[in-house]
Amino acid sequence: MSTLKETKPAVRAAGAANTRAARPAGRKSRLTRQQSRAGWLLLAPALLHSTFFLAVPALAAIFLSFTNYDFSGAWQMIGTENYVELFQDARFQAAFRNTILYTVVVVPLSMVLALIIALGLNQKIRGLGFFRTVYYLPVVTATVAVASVWLWIYHPSAGLANAVGSLFGLTRSEWLNDPATALPALMAVGIWQGLGAKMIVYLAALQGVSNELLEAANLDGANRWQVFRNVIWPALGPAHYFVLITAIVQTFQVFDLVFVMTKGGPVNSTTVLTFDIYNNAFEGLRLGYASAETVIMLILVAAFIYLGGRSQRKNQDAQ
Structure with missing residues (x-):
């Protein structure tokens, strides 16, 4: 009985210590997510610029390279x-x-x-x-x-x-x-x-x-x-x-x-x-x-x- 009484406070103390250790980890995780969202928000203008003015034209050039497009509006696929x-x-x-x-x-x-x-x-x-x-x-x-x-x-x-x-x-x-x-x-x-x-x-x-x-x-x-x-x-x-x-x-x-x-x-x-x-x-x-x-x-x-x-x-x- 005495051993059991001594064990319970020890278990409670260990649980409290684990809770205190988990709280900073949880705060750190939330902080990391916030930093990640802030980083993506700051990158958004550059990413939008790269998408619309670099990636989209590059994909369009690849597609048009397999056509005979000549600004007239009519075109057809001609392969390579x-x-x-x-x-x-x-x-x-x-x-x-x-x-x-x-x-x-x-x-x-x-x-x-x-x-x-x-x-x-x-x-x-x-x-x-x-x-x-x-x-x-x-x-x-x-x-x-x-x-x-x-x-x-x-x-x-x-x-x-x-x-x-x-x-x-x-x-x-x-x-x-x-x-x-x-x-x-x-x-x-x-x-x-x-x-x-x-x-x-x-x-x-x-x-x-x-x-x-x-x-x-x-x-x-x-x-x-x-x-x-x-x-x-x-x-x-x-x-x-x-x-x-x-x-x-x-x-x-x-x-x-x-x-x-x-x-x-x-x-x-x-x-x-x-x-x-x-x-x-x-x-x-x-x-x-x-x-x-x-x-x-x-x-x-x-x-x-x-x-x-x-x-x-x-x-x-x-x-």
Whole structure:
């Protein structure tokens, strides 16, 4: 009996303790649900925008790519005829090659140059704010205005490029009229215009590098290259990934420069996928055909992003 009397208060005490332990867990669960609802509420505008302006048009393009729709209102399903015709189209093949070449050249070069500039502007130098503004100015300048200025720079007789080249004994070049130089000339403009945005991202990442790690490396006798390789470079991993993905998307979207400066010429040497899609859809009035080309471009962008992200993750794992 005495044992039973002693056991009952102990059981009640244990039950009370379990109740008190359950109450915080219940409050935590309710708090988590409230936070989840608040998070979805905050995400709702972005999700609605992505749904109506990205997902729905993408699905519509996939559907239209299997039709012969031409803005007339009448259309019919034609299966994969648009895709078969695309890969037999010489202009599409040229646009496909030019887009890949433009991306492969512009993305890595612009990233390297932007990082070098960011490293320079991360130092304590006079006129730092002025230089940061100058490098970022092309980003906020209208692409049409940028293209107009570079049209003058590349002008065969009165352009700055040939004038500077003549000082070094170089012959005058028909920059935008020569198939051999037209696409590289556009690449140079694309690299120059995109440097500012990439530089700002790298500069922000550099300013977030731990001062303690830098001081420890200096105390250990590391030189500048060793500090950069072992301390700064690993800390820039997220910035590299962000700059890489945004640069890939931007290069595939190049249109204004081509439209204003070359119209895809000469001899389709600067025709890219976006410009060819525009021509097929709004000049040739073949929306189904242009939609098939859009689907191929989306697949190509996804492949580049996947490969870029995979290479970036491998670099981070190796470090």
